[in-house]
Amino acid sequence: MNIRHDNTRKNKKSIIRYFYLINVFFLILTGSGQMPIFNRYYIADIPGLGWLGEFYVTHYMHYLFAIIFIAFITYIITDHLLSKLKNIKITSSGYFRGGIISGVVITGGLLVIRNLRGSGFEPGFIIFLDLSHLGLVIMLLVAGIYCAVFKKRWAENK
């Protein structure tokens, strides 16, 4: 009975992990598509990847994956607070990555507001948002690779 319970928990964990990785992959892919690089570097020429060279398509897809991502992280945080706080603690690398993700979500959210009709952010602030959003994603990528290589986990048992 316990073995079956553990397996179910492991399966749930790996589903969550893969969901997170796939979501982040598409966010980075469509986010990179906001820069004029996929056409220049022939990536949009690869059969099936032509959509990466369409700015409006990648922009729309980026929003879609961002919506899924925000719902997902809210679920994970709330679930942790409600049912896992007693048994599991967040590691320092978990806090670090969580901090970066918060920054990505906040800067991304502000850029979404910037895109709405009538928004009035100052040009300097928009440049800051653009660069910090990109910089934070690069940080998350580097931190993710580091944690994967050195097997640093998001959370561990108390």
Place this chain on the structure above:
Amino acid sequence: MQTIRNIGTGSYLPPKILTNFDLRKMAQKISRRSFLKGTVATACSLAAAGIPESASGADDKQQLATLLDIRKCIGCEACVEACKKVNNKKYPVPQKPFPKMYPDRVPVMDWSEKQDVTDRLTPYNWLYIQRAFVNINGKETEITIPRRCMHCTNPACVKLCPWGAARQLKNGISRIDPEICLGGAKCKAVCPWHIPQRQTGVGLYLDILPSLAGNGVMFKCDRCYNRIAEGKLPACIEVCPEDVQTIGPRDKIIKKAHELAKEINGYIYGEKENGGTNTIYVSPVPFQQLHKAAEKGEGKPHLNPVKDTMADANKLAAAMIIAPIAGLAAAVGKFYKMTKSGE
């Protein structure tokens, strides 16, 4: 000096009905002297018509729009010349030879040797006269249309610029900062009219990775933002001998456009295109007819209807507010289910 403060708020002078014959006659009559006289007359009529408005309509709540009564345009290109003269200092001075671009497909765009071109938009020509021959009441008539940036109310070129190089001023002008632009031409790709034009060999990209990223700077009409800031008119409006353009707060300009269209049984372009622009054309001929007749292509924008390019993504912004609520509800639901089953 006539200031923007007075523009577009006074009574609108009833436009003359111009036939093809009138147009040609007027074009022949245009001499330097009549041109200057026209300019003075324009300034005087505008000053007389003036009703105080918040400075240049540039308060935070109002965007400035221009109304172009294309019946009045005689295609004299005074606006084109004035634009070139006034904005000359903003034109690119490229460094040559250009860096070798990788991969080879990246096109070098060099207009520096063709600065005199005026029959299309280029980095050195931000306004041109588009010509269309149409049949009006059985007469072959040449319609001339000043074409430049439409200055959209929610400009995709500004909103989708990856570096914030393109910006929208509070008075509705969208402009590209040549100090920051890398010349990736995304603004041109997302602009429904493909207005911005690239000049290679100039700008910030030369100091970063000139062969691998960027390709110059994008240039387009900035509606003389610096002149407007000084309380002056954009050059193309100031010199026009026929008062083709009127500038003022957008709601007033839209109202005038509708009044004019009603009066002449005409058509409006730019009010709803791309969700609304700050360049409103009024024509006696349907714009689809003009579109078919006008020469179009690279640097020669179309006159087709345009849907709001930012609308689809911006509709998703509402879903972004719902997303955390959905995540929260799912987690609470799971917790409730667990509590109930006693896990």
